[in-house]
Structures are given as C-alpha cells and as structure tokens.
Amino acid sequence: MKRSYLLGVAAAVLCVVVVGTLALVWRPALAPIVPVTSPSFDPGLVRRGADLAALGDCNTCHTAPLGKTFAGGRPLQTPFGTIYATNITPDPQTGIGLWSEAAFVRAMREGVDREGRHLYPAFPYDHFTLISDDDDKALYAYLMTRQPVHAEALKNVLPFPINIRMILAGWNLFYLDKGPFRPDPSHDELWNRGAYLVEGVGHCGACHTPRNALGAEEKDDAFAGGEAEGWHAFSINQSSQSPVAWDVQSLQAYLANGWHGLHGVARGPMAPVVDNLSELPEGDIRAIAVYIASRMKSDTTPDSQESTVPLARNPENNPGSKPQSAGSQSAVPVSVAEEDEAGARIYVATCATCHESGRPVPYGGIHLFLSTAVTGESPQNLVNIVLAGLPASDGTKSPIMPNFGGVLSDAEVADLARYLREMAGKPAWDDLEAKIKTARGALSGPAASTAASK
Numbered sequence: 001m002k003r004s005y006l007l008g009v010a011a012a013v014l015c016v017v018v019v020g021t022l023a024l025v026w027r028p029a030l031a032p033i034v035p036v037t038s039p040s041f042d043p044g045l046v047r048r049g050a051d052l053a054a055l056g057d058c059n060t061c062h063t064a065p066l067g068k069t070f071a072g073g074r075p076l077q078t079p080f081g082t083i084y085a086t087n088i089t090p091d092p093q094t095g096i097g098l099w100s101e102a103a104f105v106r107a108m109r110e111g112v113d114r115e116g117r118h119l120y121p122a123f124p125y126d127h128f129t130l131i132s133d134d135d136d137k138a139l140y141a142y143l144m145t146r147q148p149v150h151a152e153a154l155k156n157v158l159p160f161p162i163n164i165r166m167i168l169a170g171w172n173l174f175y176l177d178k179g180p181f182r183p184d185p186s187h188d189e190l191w192n193r194g195a196y197l198v199e200g201v202g203h204c205g206a207c208h209t210p211r212n213a214l215g216a217e218e219k220d221d222a223f224a225g226g227e228a229e230g231w232h233a234f235s236i237n238q239s240s241q242s243p244v245a246w247d248v249q250s251l252q253a254y255l256a257n258g259w260h261g262l263h264g265v266a267r268g269p270m271a272p273v274v275d276n277l278s279e280l281p282e283g284d285i286r287a288i289a290v291y292i293a294s295r296m297k298s299d300t301t302p303d304s305q306e307s308t309v310p311l312a313r314n315p316e317n318n319p320g321s322k323p324q325s326a327g328s329q330s331a332v333p334v335s336v337a338e339e340d341e342a343g344a345r346i347y348v349a350t351c352a353t354c355h356e357s358g359r360p361v362p363y364g365g366i367h368l369f370l371s372t373a374v375t376g377e378s379p380q381n382l383v384n385i386v387l388a389g390l391p392a393s394d395g396t397k398s399p400i401m402p403n404f405g406g407v408l409s410d411a412e413v414a415d416l417a418r419y420l421r422e423m424a425g426k427p428a429w430d431d432l433e434a435k436i437k438t439a440r441g442a443l444s445g446p447a448a449s450t451a452a453s454k
Contacts, residue, residue: 027112027117027118029115029116030103030106030114035092039144041144041145042141045141046141048138049138049139049141050142050279051284052135052139052142053139053142054280055202055276055277055280055284056139058070059272059276060074060269060273060276061076061085062086062087062088063085067151068147068151069146070089070149071087071089072085072086072087072095072151072153073085073087073153076122076229077229080159080215081157082157083120083158084153084154084156086123086153087153089143089148089149090144090146091150094149094150094153095149096114096143096144097144100114101136104136104140104143105136107123107125108125108136108139109129110125110176111126111172111176117165118165118168118169118172120165121168121216124203126176126216127201128200128201128203129176129178129179129180130199130200131179132181132196133180135201139201171215171216174214174216175216179200181200190287191291191294193291194292197284197287197288204236205217205223206228207228207233208223208224208225208234208235209225209226210225223236223237225378228269229268230268230380230384230438231269232381234372234376234378238295238296241375241377242375243369243370243424245296246296248293249289251289251292252286252289255274255288255289256274256277256282257274257278258275258278258362258398259361259362259399262370263370264371264373265362265366265399268384271393341419343417343422346408346416347416347419347420350404351368362399363400368420369420369424374421374424374426375426379417379432380435382420383413383432383435383439385401386404386405386413386416387404387436387443388405388443389402389403389405410440413436414433417429417436418432
C-alpha cells in the first residue's frame, strides 16, 4: 500500500513537472495576416528600416552565395552543426509574408517565430531584444516592402538533442535577458546612442565576445575576442592587442571606409559589415565609434595614435631596405644577417615588395608590424590571408592580394608567421600549426593540398 502510494505521488510530481515544462516551452502560433501585394508604409520609416538592416548586416546572413537578397539559405557553421538562414522576404509561403508586426517583434525579442517554434540563437535575438518599438516597426516596414522570393528553407544539420527546438526554452531561461535598452545616465546621449546600436541591432558582441560550452556569450568577458566563420574577431575592449591605440577618429574612419592607414583593412566576416556600415548616416557611425573607443580605453591607453612597436615607427629597422617610393613594386633586398632565416627569406620574397612599398592603404599593404593579424591573440586571420589572399571585390574599390596557399607549404607558412610574430616583439602562438592545418583544409582545389605537403 505504501509502495503504491509513493509511486502515485512520484507519478503526480512527474506529471506536474512535464506539464510545467511544456507550459514553459510551448508558445502559441500567431494569426497570419492577409498577404498584401503592395504594402503601404511611410517612406521615412522604410528608409530608417534600411539603415537598421544595414547595421544589423541582415543581408549578409540571410542571403545564400549567388542567392537572392534576404531569401535565406546561407549555411552558418557553429560548433554544434550547420544552421541555415531563413527566408525573410515577404513571400507568403516560404518567407515572412504572413507575419504580423506582433509576430515579427516576438521573433526579435524572444526568439520565437510566428508558428511558435523556438529559433536558434545563431539568429542573435539575445541582442535584438534591446531594439526599441519604433526601430522594430521600421525594420518590419523595410522587410515587408522587399521583393518576395519563393525559396524553401533548408533543413538544419544538428545532432540530437540540439535538433529538438524545445530545449532552447531552457537556453533562454539561463541566457536571454530581455530588453529594452536602458540608457546609462553617467554617459552622454552620443555614447548611449552608440551603446544602443552596438549592443542591440549591431550585435557586435556576437562575434567579438567569447562563448561558453552552450554557445552563450561570456558577459563578464564582453568584447574580449571571439570566433566567426573561421576567422578570429579580435578583442575590442581594454585587452586589445592593436599596436596602435584605436581612438574615435580611427574607428569612425575604419567603420565608414573599411580601412585605416594605421590599422589595415577589414577582411573576412568584417568586410561585409563595413560595406553595410558605409551606408549609414555619419552620426550613427560616430556614435558607434565613441562607444567602442570607450570600451577599449584604459588608464594606460595613449591619447595619440603612437605605435607601441618600435619596428613599425622606424621601417629602416625592418627586413630589407628602406621603403620604396609610392607606387614602387621593386624587390627589397635581403640583408646579410637574415640570409639564413627561412621566415625572413619568405617575407622578402612574398610580402615586402607590397608591405614596404610606401603605397597607402587600401591599395598598398599596411606595414605588417602595425597589423593586429600579426600582433593579436590569434594567428587565424594572418594564416587565412596568407593562404587565400584578398580577392578583388566585384564593383567596388578594395585591396587585393595574391594567395600563397598554392606555393607555400604549411611549414613555410609557419616559418613566415613565426618570423613576423618575433619581429613584432610578441610571444609565439601556441596553436599556429593547428590553425594552418585547419585553414588549409577549408581551402578548395588541388593547389592547396599539393603545397601543404611540400
């Protein structure tokens, strides 16, 4: 009798837990709207929505290679598997054409779609939850006035139990701090505007903040550097390894143009980000720069942009001869002292003619000892650029660099990287060889695999 009673109590408790969990996880579907062929929104609202979508880099994530803009299908590689971006055009069958504004806002703030399904936080709703009502309206107006594209969503490739969306309710319980954004009264309006854009729709921390084992950002280590699509997003807080201190002016120029003479050019996932930011009003970029500069500032940060790397201040101390005149691409001779050093010889043969030519960026190469790719906490970006180069961009003026993946072996790339790192006065990278191997594996074509084993 007692055993039966205890089993009954246990069953009742289990039912309560199950029902409570389902109540927490379950979200109702929201009623669809009647599709409108020519939606009417205030033109000013749509323009503001366009600016916000550019700041959020929406077109990059939601557009497949060679696909239609916002039609989804782009694979997003995560440590847990591949997640495919969804169609956010107003197509009623495969996009968000049946979504009301309320459904759109719920997705942005809670990570739940119109049908009540939990969204994976590869869609950064943990940042978008901070967006204001007015800006959500503007984004909705902009997306609902785009050209509808019929494009079925691709199925995510995720292992069990991550492929069960209900578990995301638990993730939200631990890691989703719902908005709205609250201004900091200790800072002025411009700083708070920048904080709102960076922390919210800009979701800069999604790449520039390290993540824990469950894929959530380490809030206590915000902007300390992270990983994005096989590239390293460098630290943009007080731990920045940039040889020259960033300030508001340099950040604003870099974000608006995609390059800066003392910091180099934006490549990898940052390249489309700055392409989109170039469309923003100057005031928004200024606000972003003010906020990020404040996060990078410490008591020891110099107010002027003076290099902390002596070699960068005095190119005569660098490998080879004095920098060539602007436009020159003549070879830089190797000094006798460096003849027997493999990394130095590779540097002179492959790098110095551009990076010591004196040609200004973005068309000339930045002096490498000014580059965070050399001085930063990870070798990933340097390795990526050496192996894959910088292909020319279609229809836009941009830096270009040949790839050396087909001519340099993994050992030679390591020699070059170690040499640059040593000359920059930085300790050796521990994971250099592993990064080279991984980056090589991501390249396609027989040339890469042939060079790897040379």
